[in-house]
Amino acid sequence: MKLKIRHTLFFRFFWTLVLLGVMPMAISAFFLVATYQSRIADKVSSGVADELLRNASIQFFLIFLFVLIIATFSAFIVSRNISRPLRTLTEAARLIGEGNLNIQIKVSRRDEIGNLGSFFNEMAGNLKEVQERQAEISRLKSEFITVAAHQLRTPLSIMKWSHHTILDGDVGKVPIKQRELIEKAEVANESMIRLVHNLLDAARIEEGRFGYKFDSMDVRAFLHELVDEKKIFAENKNTKLELKDSTSGPVEISGDKERLAMAVGNIIDNAVRYTPPNGTVSVSLEYDDAKLRITIHDNGAGIPQKDQEKLFTKFYRAQSTMHVETEGTGLGLFIAKNVVEGHNGSIWFESHEGQGTSFFISLPAKGSLQAAVNKSYDTFVKNI
């Protein structure tokens, strides 16, 4: 903690004490000179007068020195007495700000600072209780989602397998009308399966168990492959999906291919879903030394201003899309954001209603990926 000397408590106490010491001295000097001028000056010889004046100035100088020494010393004691516990409290407050609530301040003083310390301990204790309760609720919620999702997957697989067994003709020929119905049922079933899958991922993200496996990968090849894969989906929606690649060779980064495919894939899916038929979704890849950027642009409806800040939250779907037929789960962007941030990258967007939306994903180039910093949460113990 670096402070400029002018702003320290020591400096302020020092000047206050110096002023308090020097002021009576100055007043006394003023009266002495006044008395000398009016009463004594004409009654003694100039030699005596000079000696008196010299004596007086030496006296005043010594008193001034004494005041300076005493003021320095007292200012040091008083300011240390106040600023040391304050510094401890500041450090504790900083830790709370960072999320570490294991704080024990041993209060041995009974003055105002002691009170502050006691209240501080109480506050940290309460915050810790709230934090623990929230962590427990979040854990229970994730556990519930995990159990529920697994329980859901069995009947969903039974439905999926049954639909496909019928559609494959394994139990006899299926008339066209019945086939259409079963195909529709299977589309609905598939969207439930996707929802369960995303719910499980979201729960794992929240539990901090969504591990990454970083490997060297070529983003260029990865993106070409992904866009090719998504082309079928886009064609079914009558949307043109194109890739604008401004790179000339392999672009190596350290990344988790599967998770990145999920993140970028989710955004491409969204762009295709929310673009009216005959629209265009373009994916572009740009790379310069340190940074790599993937842009997914659509000329769809755009995201209304009021919906923009909540876009990356779970289950959020823009108002204007509610009545549009879409089969998103509301979890895609939440997952995408977490995956990109898990790669030390960033994700943001620009959108204009009626004109379209651009999502930007920026990832650090190979080598600049840093391991996530693990915060240590040791207990902070100090006396005040």
Next chain:
Amino acid sequence: MTGKEKNSSIPISSLLKRNEVKVLVVEDDKFLREILGGKLTKEGYTVLEALDGDQGIEKTKSEQPHIILLDLVLPGADGYDVLGRLKQDPEVSKIPVIVLSNLGSREDIDRAIALGAQQFMVKAHHTPQEIIEAVKKILDEHYLQK
């Protein structure tokens, strides 16, 4: 000579014609077992069924199947347990195992693969036909290309 060695010298396609490729399905859900069993039978495989982990191990040892489709959440010994025990037993350790489960997190997949599973398939993410394709592919790789 173990059953596996005996089988591995005969081309799988000729075995298929004679309904001699044995697939063991270890699955506690009756309906899923039936659907998968039906599909496999239709494709010409001989299907063996086990309802829990212990039965799975028992049947593997007595019947020496060519491939095992193994669920993870099972009554009694769970799928990981079964997989671990099978892979430790030199009599049956070479039989390929496809884990077929509705678990499917990275930890689950890594654990199953580390224990020696050939492939991990999430039931809800694959159609019965895709599972048959996987069975064919693994049988091919395991018995023909050696």
